Amino acid sequence: MALDINETIEGSFQLVGGNFANAGEASSQLKHALAELGVDEGIIRRAAIATFEAEMNVIIYAAAGWLRYYISSDRVRIRIEDMGPGIEDIELAMQEGYSTAPDWVREMGWGAGMGLPNMKKNSDEFKIDSVVGEGTTVEMTINFP
Amino acid sequence: MQNHKDIDNKLTLKEIAKILEAEVIADSGNSDINIKNACSADMMSAVLYYHTPNSLLITGLTQPHVIRTAEIAGIKSIVFVLDKKPDARTIELARTKNISLLSTSYCMYTASGRLYKAGLPGCLYK
Numbered sequence: 001m002a003l004d005i006n007e008t009i010e011g012s013f014q015l016v017g018g019n020f021a022n023a024g025e026a027s028s029q030l031k032h033a034l035a036e037l038g039v040d041e042g043i044i045r046r047a048a049i050a051t052f053e054a055e056m057n058v059i060i061y062a063a064a065g066w067l068r069y070y071i072s073s074d075r076v077r078i079r080i081e082d083m084g085p086g087i088e089d090i091e092l093a094m095q096e097g098y099s100t101a102p103d104w105v106r107e108m109g110w111g112a113g114m115g116l117p118n119m120k121k122n123s124d125e126f127k128i129d130s131v132v133g134e135g136t137t138v139e140m141t142i143n144f145p
Numbered sequence: 146m147q148n149h150k151d152i153d154n155k156l157t158l159k160e161i162a163k164i165l166e167a168e169v170i171a172d173s174g175n176s177d178i179n180i181k182n183a184c185s186a187d188m189m190s191a192v193l194y195y196h197t198p199n200s201l202l203i204t205g206l207t208q209p210h211v212i213r214t215a216e217i218a219g220i221k222s223i224v225f226v227l228d229k230k231p232d233a234r235t236i237e238l239a240r241t242k243n244i245s246l247l248s249t250s251y252c253m254y255t256a257s258g259r260l261y262k263a264g265l266p267g268c269l270y271k
Contacts, residue, residue: 024213031217041198045219049193052217056189056210106188109206109214114190121194 002073002144003037009071015058015082020108023059026067027052030078033071039144046122047076047142053115054080054138060105061085062135075124075143086132094120094128155179156265158222158245161201164263165249165256167224171236173243175221184268185257189214196220197268203256207231212238221245226253 011033013026031048051067058065062084070077087093094116101111120126123140130136158176162169169176183201186192189211192202198219204211207229215223222245225231230248231239239246249256261267 020208020210023210024217027217028213041219045198045217048217052213053190053193108208109187109189109204109211112188112190114188114194118190118194 003039003071005037005071005073009033009037011069013055013067015055015062015065015067017059017061017063017065017084019059023055024052026055026069030069030076033069034076037071039076043142043144047078050119050122050140050142051078053119054078054140056110057115057136058082058084060101060110065135073144075141078138078140078142080138081135082137083135086134087128087130087136088132090128090130155181156260156263158201158247160263161222161224161260161265162247164259165224165247165251167247167249169245170225170230170248171239171244171246173221173240173245175243175245178221180222180265182266182268183257183260184220185253187253192220193218195269200268201260201265203253203260205229205253207235209235209238211235212242212244215244216242223247224249224256226251226256 027048030051034044062082065082067080092098096117097113099111099113105111124143125141127139180201182197184196185203187205192214196218202220202223205226224247228250
């Protein structure tokens with residue numbers, strides 16, 4: 001179901017590492033923006049989950065980052081860039097259950113090694129680029145059927 | 146052994162509170178809505194991975210990001226185990242997001258077992 005919009009609707013959020021208080025704000029706003037446009041609930045849930053996992057990754061692992069979303073008539077694209085430690089072995093990081101999270105993160109309920117697989121599972125297209133010592137960029141696209 | 150797929154029961158939040166002898170911490174006015182399944186977890190990614198919308202979350206974590214996780218996953222009710230009580234910030238966030246909060250003195254295993262015995266299946270059918 002293509003949306004009846006002519007222009008791309010954009011949103012942009014600055015994420016600060018360690019700032020758990022605002023965690024989920026970007027996903028929550030994207031969820032509401034998609035709901036207002038009448039997007040299917042299942043699609044909204046997938047976009048919100050993928051975005052929330054991405055937000056949490058930046059907050060847990062990086063010093064800072066940006067999350068931007070672009071809603072067009074037939075898809076939503078979410079791009080997350082962070083200034084974090086980067087991922088040494090992306091293939092390993094994509095495996096369910098693999099995590100480098102410290103204990104304090106696990107005690108908060110994160111770091112189960114399911115973030116990246118969950119982001120991929122909920123996206124129609126998933127791209128990840130990472131440079132150790134510089135940061136990670138993730139781009140996810142969810143199509144409107 | 147009873148198969149999950151054979152169970153087609155549902156409970157209202159009011160009934161769940163009774164079974165768990167739970168205290169209602171935040172009432173979003175959905176105590177009569179039918180809940181068809183539940184998910185017990187302390188790992189939030191597991192909730193996001195395995196949840197079913199409109200299910201019940203049973204957890205031992207009380208931080209605000211648990212409410213965020215529920216919101217994103219479409220979960221409308223949360224039970225905190227071991228008598229854990231969230232702080233005012235978490236309660237306020239739950240009220241804003243129309244999510245009901247309960248607290249039970251039972252541990253996660255027993256709380257889950259009591260609800261399962263009452264006919265509430267898990268989220269992940271296997």
